[in-house]
Structure formats: C-alpha cells, structure tokens
Amino acid sequence: MKRLILEMGTGNDLYGEDYTKAACRAVQDAIHHSSLVLFRSLGLSHEDMQVNVTIGVQRPELVDTQKVADELPRGHAVVTVVKGGLNVEDTDNGTLSVIATAAIEACLDINPDDWQLSQ
C-alpha cells in the first residue's frame, strides 16, 4: 500500500462536550480541503482505497469510532483514537470546549512500474 495523501483537520464541540461530534467535524474539515482526482483521471477504483483515520482528543474512550468511520464517503476506513486534541476550560463560566484533531491517510496499492512520465 502506498500513501497518496495525508489530510489534516480540526473540529470542535464548543459547549456540548461531545467528543464524537468534535471528531466527526475534524474528519469533515480534513477531507474537504482536498480531492483525490486521480481516481477519476486514471480510472482507479475507490473500493481498493485504505483509509487510516487517527483522531486526537483528550478523552479517547468517549469517541464512537463507528460514527467517525461513517463520515468517510469512500474506501475502507479504520479509525484509531489517541489522547490528543485540546480541551479548553472556562472556569469562570463553567464551560468546557472540546477540540479534536483528525489525520487521515488515503492509501492505494500502486505499482510504480505500471506508470511512467510522458516523454
């Protein structure tokens, strides 16, 4: 498997303390800053794409990984959650804002021998 791209994004849930929602928003931010046009241009299949999603939040155990995986429109997604992101606590007002980071690798089995630069 060759990595085509690493997409990065961030998402938050400002007042709901919903780590899954923040993670899903981070995924949406990550995937909508780019498009893998080569699938269309080169006639490749999305089905063969492996998608490795890593989410960073302060409370990894509260993320519903299935819901996060459902955010990915194509390919086979595997979601891993680690401790990261950032929680911003406002003690004056008693609120907690949850920030999630998403890093998404899209990988495809490409054989470099199948392709060459045009001369």
Add this chain to the structure above:
Amino acid sequence: MAKKKVAMELGMGTSLRRQDYTKAAIRALQDALWHNSLTMADAFGFSREDMIVEVEIGVQKPEEVDIEAVKAILPYGKGSVRVVHGGLDIAKPASKNPKNADGANPDGADTDNTVIANAAVNVFFDMQPAAGKGART
C-alpha cells in the same frame, strides 16, 4: 495520455485590516497546501519536482494580487498562478466607540473592508501507463 489531474486542494485566507489582496491570497494558498501532505509522487515513483501545480485565486480585486509573491509560496513543482474575480469583501461597521474618537486606529492601518480570498490548487503529472501496463484507463 498526457497531463493527468491527480489532486485538488482548497483553502481560504483573509486580510482583516490592511486590504492586502496578496496577503489574503498567500494565506488562502497556504491554507490549501498545508491542510494536506501529498505523497503521490513517491507512490508513482516520480519526483516531487515533476508535479505541475496550477493555482487559482479568487478575490474581489484580482489586479491587486502580486502573482510572483503568491507563486513564491509553492515549495516544489512547476507552478503557475491565475487570479480571477471572486473571493469576498465585507464592509466593516463604522466605529461608534467614543474611546476611539480621535486617532481611531492605533496603527492607522484599518480600512473599510475585510478581504477574503479563495484558493484552489490543481496538481497534475504528465504521465501515462508504462509500456504494456495500466490498461485500466
């Protein structure tokens, strides 16, 4: 086969106080580029310098964008920049703050518009299937 588009990257940038369309364009381009790490050249066994990078910027005053300054942001590949009428300018509300009554802007730099630039980066390789390979296209 010839020039094949392999990726598109999108971004947004602003100039909040100085109406600097070039700076907004540069920030939009950086937003587009630095949200992603493209590793396709390596996947295909090509060099990053083989990438053809076509940048399109949208701002309300295209003639004010320094194209060479925008192009200088591109880290590698064969780059080109095109600027079209787009983006968005938003007028600021007039300051009614009495504390700002004289010498309203501490640095004298504030202007009437907030400038927003859009950037799209299209990445190509001039590529084809190797001899006897890649019949999938």
